[in-house]
Amino acid sequence: MNAINVAINGYGTIGKRVADAVDAQEDMEVVGVTKTAPSFGCNLAIRKGFPLYCTSDDPKRISAFEKAGIECQGGLSDLLSIADVVVDCSPGKVGAENLDKYKDAGVKHIFQGGEEHSLTGLSYTSCANHYENLGADGTRVVSCNTTGLSRTLIPLFEACGSLKVECTMIRRAADPGDSKKGPINAIKPVLKIPSHHGSDVMTVKSGIEINSLAVAVPTTIMHVHAIVADLPDNHGLTTESIVELWRETPRVIVMLGEGNRLTTTAEVMEMARDMGRKWGDLHEIFVWEDGVKLVGNRLYYFQAIHQESDVIPENVDCIRALMGTEHDWRSSVANTDAAISRYYSL
Ligand SMILES: NC(=O)c1ccc[n+]([C@@H]2O[C@H](COP(=O)([O-])OP(=O)(O)OC[C@H]3O[C@@H](n4cnc5c(N)ncnc54)[C@H](OP(=O)(O)O)[C@@H]3O)[C@@H](O)[C@H]2O)c1
Known part of the structure; x- marks a missing residue:
């Protein structure tokens, strides 16, 4: 061929x-x-x-x-x-x-x-x-944010059949090679509510109901998403089985933050640099295992996105x-x- x-x-x-x-x-x-x-x-x-x-x-x-x-x-x-x-x-x-x-x-x-x-x-x-x-x-x-949301939400959606999601996107202010954007000493909320990030997921999977808020913060290396997802009744999932589901999902890394001393995006990106891809890229979405918790039917988790490479x-x-x-x-x-x-x- x-x-x-x-x-x-x-x-x-x-x-x-x-x-x-x-x-x-x-x-x-x-x-x-x-x-x-x-x-x-x-x-x-x-x-x-x-x-x-x-x-x-x-x-x-x-x-x-x-x-x-x-x-x-x-x-x-x-x-x-x-x-x-x-x-x-x-x-x-x-x-x-x-x-x-x-x-x-x-x-x-x-x-x-x-x-x-x-x-x-x-x-x-x-x-x-x-x-x-x-x-x-x-x-x-x-986008990098929508790709990140899709990687973890779509396997959940497929396991549950429906999903209602609220998420807050904590966005890097600029890429490391960009000297034009900010803020450099402020936290800037996106005042258009909901932000476009959540609804963008529906362009690739229309069945997921999702809304998002976004803030830009003075960092250049990653975005972090704080996600709350309501699963339907009787879905049979547990915190452990959700972690397992993501472990089996391509391009998702689930690791303990505390146990591995990977508690911030700085350490996550240092680990990415150790992986040896050019520019220190991390194509995978990083989920903190100890930050995943299912309470009743409501799932809470954090994930980090390397915006330049996912x-x-x-x-x-x-x-x-x-x-x-x-x-x-x-x-x-x-x-x-x-x-x-x-x-x-x-
Ligand atoms: N950066 C991220 O974190 C990120 C993540 C996901 C998706 N994206 C999306 O990816 C796209 C590219 O973003 P980027 O960050 O790579 O931008 P970038 O670093 O500014 O690179 C843009 C490139 O496009 C070239 N260019 C300028 N005008 C052009 C034109 N009319 N036709 C074709 N090429 C032109 C520029 O040329 P010169 O080098 O000669 O100026 C530059 O090489 C955007 O849609 C962005 O939203 C970006």
């Missing part, structure tokens, strides 16, 4: 990680990545051997790369002409401007969580709706869904994760 030719439009925080994850897979090839203009990130692409293109077809912008001594293969149209699928990793809300270019080029397209669900009318999380995305022309991998393997599975090359989400997830592990152990 021929490899799937994957273009990555936008080689920033998410794009550079998606490029590596695609490069790790045997059934895919990175045919090119894009930048708007010369910058330090271009050297990473060139070192990796990824052909570099400009996000624009404007000859002046393309020649700016050559002037800076950076080899540029052409504009976005040139890249799309050799791609089967493009993963749009442009900044939030910017991706929407690229949709017509992908349609005109006849290339399948995957957007990120910074775009609206309405852009494609379809969203994706492997454990929620891989099957619904099979063969689609375009979709959106949901969506990365999802983009790989999503490529297989759109290309229709893997119908079983569990099999895709297992292949994606094994290939990434091999890639970083070389």
Whole structure:
């Protein structure tokens, strides 16, 4: 079988990680990545051997790369002409401007969580709706927060048949490489109630009833979710069986906080760095086992999300869904994760 030719439009925080994850897979090839203009990130692409293109077809912008001594293969149209699928990793809300270019080029397209669900009318999380995305022309991998909520809530929903959820998203203020956002010395509530995070879960699993509140706090390394879920009567689950359910769920890590001295996001991310993935990434959602408690039918738990990386393997599975090359989400997830592990152990 021929490899799937994957273009990555936008080689920033998410794009550079998606490029590596695609490069790790045997059934895919990175045919090119894009930048708007010369910058330090271009050297990473060139070192990796990824052909570099400009996000624009404007000859002046393309020649700016050559002037800076950076080899540029052409504009976005040139890249799309050799791609089967493009993963749009442009900044939030910017991706929407690229949709017509992908349609005109006849290339399948995957957007990120910074775009609206309405852009494609379809969203994706492997454990929620891989099957619904099979063969689609375009979709959106949901945000880091929605991916995190989906990973732990969907197995619960499938075990219970229904679920009512209230959650508070304690959000990192900015990514570590971002000097423009804040707050740096404040806690900033999102005053739009409910926040968009909860309802976004319903774009991949409509049966879950969920509302969310959000606050931004001065940290850069992770989000934390404080979740309260009401399970239906007579579901037969216990705190222990829920922990067990998550242990068997791909891309969820459940560990004791106190016993392992992993009581804050700082230690969780230090453990992630020990795992040896590039950039110290943690693709899995981290659940504190000692913070899980079922009281009657009401479940309480905390989880931590590495915002820069939990969506990365999802983009790989999503490529297989759109290309229709893997119908079983569990099999895709297992292949994606094994290939990434091999890639970083070389
Ligand atoms: N960062 C996170 O924590 C996170 C988590 C989950 C989802 N997301 C979503 O992922 C998407 C990308 O976010 P990000 O954090 O990776 O952003 P980012 O770090 O700012 O990177 C954006 C990339 O897109 C490029 N770009 C700018 N304008 C473009 C255009 N018109 N067409 C194509 N590419 C363009 C930029 O080029 P230059 O490098 O030349 O400026 C940059 O490489 C957003 O939808 C965001 O909401 C982000």
